Amino acid sequence: MGPGSDGLWSIGELAEHAGTTVKTVRFYSDSGLLPERARSAGGHRRYAPDALDRLRLIRSLRGLGLPVPEVRRVVDERAGAQGVLEDAVAGQLRTLGTRLSALRWQEAALHLVHACPPEERADRLRLVGSLGTPPSTAPLAGFWRAWLPPRMPAASRRAFLEAAVPQPPDMPDPAQVLAFARLCALVSRPCDGTAAPTQPAAHRAAGARESALLYAGLAEAYELAARQMRTGAGPADGEALDCFVATYARVAGCRDTTGFRRLLAVQLTADPRLDGYWALVAELITAPGGAPEPTPGTAHDWLLAALDGQLAA
Template sequence: MPASGSASTTDGLWTIGELAEQAGTTVKTVRFYSDKGLLPQRGRSVGGHRRYAPDALERLAFIRSLRNLGLPVPEVRRIVDEQAGSQGVLEDAVAGQLRTLGSRMSALRWQESALRLVQESAPAERAERLRLVGALGTPPNTAPLAGFWRAWLPPRMPSKARAAFLDAAVPQPPDAPSPAQVLAFAQLCALVSRPCPTGPAAHPTQPAAHRAAGARESALLYAGLAEAYDLAALRMRADATPEAGDALDCFVATYANVHRCRDTPSFRRELARQLSADPRLDGYWELVAVLHTPQGGHPEPTPGTAHDWLLAALDTPLAA
């Protein structure tokens, strides 16, 4: 048996068994990496057996370290081939592996919460909830929600304004959801997947107060509403009741600009009437509020709840 770090052959090379012993691994492992081209052999003996130089021990340890961190063989090959010339290859591979693990962990957290939801449901609800959450991916994607809003928004709306609205209206799945949040996201996807009613009795989906907006006006409309919703959210986080102020003024001014009107009491009365009669998406925003509520905390304002706050603020001075 050779001493640690020494070779038993006169040419200073190791047999595959000696290399495996020095590395504390098996001959099968060394052969696997050799066959994959990760561990070059220096030559072969007269009998055809593989021989390795002593520096193969350090390379083998490096390879095993990368594999123990879960990096796939093609990535390991790229790293060991280029490690002498670029540290960027290793950094890119580690970053990629972290992203992959993050996706897997997120999927596992969603699966765990979905299973807990089914486990904790009443027997009469279990089958329906299983159907709902079983239709989701893990983690779920937001494509159905984005598709719903793209169909809802004005067709000529500029792409930049459309993207900004989608960022606000489409909730991202929580990274570590509670069972209630899994159910809310599943219900959202089911809600937007239902066919819209058709025929003379069907209500238009676009609010009446928005229909006057063309391509340019729609961009101004939704940008102004986003600003008004942000201002309202500040007041809502402070637990303020619906009231007159900057948020309401911004809200009304946005509609006045689109309709090319002045902000007058009569305009506010007509706007309140129109907005009160508009098609409602309360169910959507109620579910979004669940997704925006941290576990054990208060719900974050959503565009829907901010709109309701502003509409109530608009009604308050008119009623007075």
């Protein structure tokens, strides 16, 4: 069926050519996605033949799940064709990725609650039920921001948070859901006024420059230690330990001597421990059945053990 004597199609004819319903065409017209060319004497909508290609494009985009505002950006000639479709598709991929991640977290959390002993189910449900899906890292980042030196430069703070705050996996297993829930519960516990200072001594004395030097040097030392740990090597002398000690010596304005190393070992041993946090991080980032992945906390312990072993020898 071709256009009428005026070269235009009725809404029914356009729907028939597109293989859809009049109701669908009317919806897109009312939404401003499919402008009509004219109205008949009786007030009926009339469409130009090129509306068929536009309607097919609209249906294709909607079939991919793009919301109406994004479809309008793509089909509207005033938006320009350059990059508009690519941006819309990329945005939809990000949206779907978030939704899929949320569903995977919900599924793993349900398996976790379903598989636990009945007497533990209520507590576990409260623990994992407080998480969003996918969960937010804001509680963990907030904990570390309060823990870090207050005058620490913003760039150094961001670099530390990237290393200390684990990102929730996109496809978690139930054990990882439990580890992340416990992490959030751990950092959310209220502190009473009688608790010991949570910051290491080096942090409390560090200014902006010193804290930047401290964390840049420690990041390098932890990475060097992590390489050794991944091979199964035990704590030992070497480049990682030298970098670790040199960082503290530089911040303290001291030379790296045996005496300094003895004082450093005593100080680090007396510093507050966050072992529970790093143990949960290791559970979260380690692949099921794989060897434990090093964390800044476990790398620190490896280096401290290496320092103790060197001094004992």
